[in-house]
Amino acid sequence: MTYPAARPRRLRRTAALRRLSAGVxxxxxDLILPMFVREDISVAGGEPQPIVSMPGVVQxxxxxxxxxxxxxxxxxxxGLILFGLPxxxxxxxxxxxxxxxxxxxxxxxxxxxxGGDIVLLADLCLDxxxxxxxxxxxxxxxxxxxxxxxxxxxxxxxxxxxxxxxVVAPSGMMDGxxxxxxxxxxxxxxxxxxxxxxxxxFASAFYGPFRDAADCAPQFGDRNAYQQxxxxxxxxxxxxxxxxxxxxxxxxxxxxxxxxxxxxRAVADVADVPVSAYQxxxxxxxxxxxxxxxxxxxxxxxxxxLISIRRAGADQVLTYWATEVAxxxx
Ligand code: PBG
Numbered sequence: 001m002t003y004p005a006a007r008p009r010r011l012r013r014t015a016a017l018r019r020l021s022a023g024v025x026x027x028x029x030d031l032i033l034p035m036f037v038r039e040d041i042s043v044a045g046g047e048p049q050p051i052v053s054m055p056g057v058v059q060x061x062x063x064x065x066x067x068x069x070x071x072x073x074x075x076x077x078x079g080l081i082l083f084g085l086p087x088x089x090x091x092x093x094x095x096x097x098x099x100x101x102x103x104x105x106x107x108x109x110x111x112x113x114x115g116g117d118i119v120l121l122a123d124l125c126l127d128x129x130x131x132x133x134x135x136x137x138x139x140x141x142x143x144x145x146x147x148x149x150x151x152x153x154x155x156x157x158x159x160x161x162x163x164x165x166x167v168v169a170p171s172g173m174m175d176g177x178x179x180x181x182x183x184x185x186x187x188x189x190x191x192x193x194x195x196x197x198x199x200x201x202f203a204s205a206f207y208g209p210f211r212d213a214a215d216c217a218p219q220f221g222d223r224n225a226y227q228q229x230x231x232x233x234x235x236x237x238x239x240x241x242x243x244x245x246x247x248x249x250x251x252x253x254x255x256x257x258x259x260x261x262x263x264x265r266a267v268a269d270v271a272d273v274p275v276s277a278y279q280x281x282x283x284x285x286x287x288x289x290x291x292x293x294x295x296x297x298x299x300x301x302x303x304x305x306l307i308s309i310r311r312a313g314a315d316q317v318l319t320y321w322a323t324e325v326a327x328x329x330x
Contacts, residue, residue: 024311026303028076028326032121032276032318036213037065038085039095039102053209054281055288057320059085062106066113068323075326079119081169081318082106083214086129092137092152093129097159101129104163111164121196122160124170124181126152133218135172135226144226146174153177154184161190169253171198173226178247194250196276200237200263201255203227206282213281230259234266241267249273254314256280258305261312268313277314279305284320299328 011021038059041049048058060068072080084103086095095101103122110120126149127135136149149172157168168185170177178197185193203224211217228236241252252271254264255278268275287305291298302321309317319325 024307026306026310026325026329028322028329029078030310030316031077031322031326032079032081032119032316033072033077033322034081034083034123034278034318034320035065035068036060036083036085037062037102037106039087040085042102042105043087051209051213053212053285054320055292056324057213057284059213062109065106066109069110069114069118072323072326073114073117075323076330077118077322077326078316079121079167080110080322081121081123082110083123084128085215089129089131091131093126096126096129097152097155099159099162101159104159107160107163107165115164119166120164121167121169122165124153124156124160124168125172126156127172127216127218128214132220133216134221135223136174142220144174146176149174150176150180154180157181157185157193157195158188158190161185161188161193165193167194167196167250169196169198171201171255173198173201173223173228175243176247178244178249182248195248196251196253197244197249198255198278199241199244199249199252200260200267201227201253202230202260204230204256204259204280204282206256206259206280209281209285234263237263238266238270241271245271245273251276251316253278253318256283257309257312257314257317258283261308264309264312264314268315274315275313276316276318277309277312278318279309279320281320303328 011017036059042062048060048064051057082103086102125135127133134144136144139145160168251274253276257277257279264277287301290296
């Protein structure tokens with residue numbers, strides 16, 4: 001009878017040994033909570049609206065948004081990222097950079113309520129604001145026009161910074177967007193406002209529930225001509241990251257997270273700025289749906305999904321479970 005000399009199980013024997021040996025940790029400060037704020041119900045003084053495909057997530061009124069932000073702060077969540085649902089949409093997404101636009105008003109509310117206690121980010125894109133649902137301006141033949149869109153993005157960045165945002169997060173995947181936004185911010189006196197670039201953002205089926213949540217499904221076509229192809233090798237993502245950092249990105253993001261952990265790892269290995277990963281609406285919906293059917297242990301699955309994203313190398317994780325998980329970790 002011979003005995004194995006190497007026994008990896010030794011360090012797994014007790015909970016205390018496992019806790020001491022865990023190299024990857026999750027803490028509330030690493031989590032960023034995505035939040036939706038909707039103009040028409042805010043104006044009507046109505047109630048927050050549940051999102052059917054994302055049980056537990058709502059479209060907020062300005063009032064309920066403030067309360068939920070306070071809750072996130074109490075739980076120790078590191079940041080929150082705001083998405084706006086305007087009452088009126090048009091071809092150029094006018095309300096995105098309107099000083100009275102819903103995100104700008106909500107940002108000002110949050111600065112008053114929780115400013116300084118949590119990092120306030122804003123998603124910077126046009127798809128929630130355009131009547132056609134695309135992330136940029138359209139040419140006459142219906143293609144998304146990269147370069148004219150850049151001016152819109154710079155203007156939105158300035159509107160958000162004026163309203164008090166801490167970090168702008170461009171998600172439209174236009175070439176040159178980080179440089180354009182950096183220049184716009186600098187020129188307007190916001191040289192200190194950081195940019196978290198959605199650098200490697202894939203054309204993903206996992207955004208399905210978000211398009212209900214933010215009411216931004218493209219009215220024709222899809223986003224395949226600007227978001228990345230899931231079938232491309234990781235080097236394309238690394239190129240996008242390198243370009244964004246060269247253009248002045250202060251932090252970069254990979255999105256979605258769960259099906260792109262190889263990309264997260266590759267980016268984390270080379271980026272000299274913080275890397276975040278976005279656990280998107282579909283990732284949330286899948287676990288909630290399986291748990292609702294009793295097919296999966298919800299609480300364990302949530303923590304496992306998040307620790308995996310951290311293990312792949314993400315410094316921060318955007319997750320709709322941020323407040324709940326932060327409360328559980330405390
Ligand atoms: C675009 C944007 C999207 C998401 C975040 N920003 C949707 C898209 O690109 O179609 C998706 C987030 C999620 O699915 O949770 N402004």
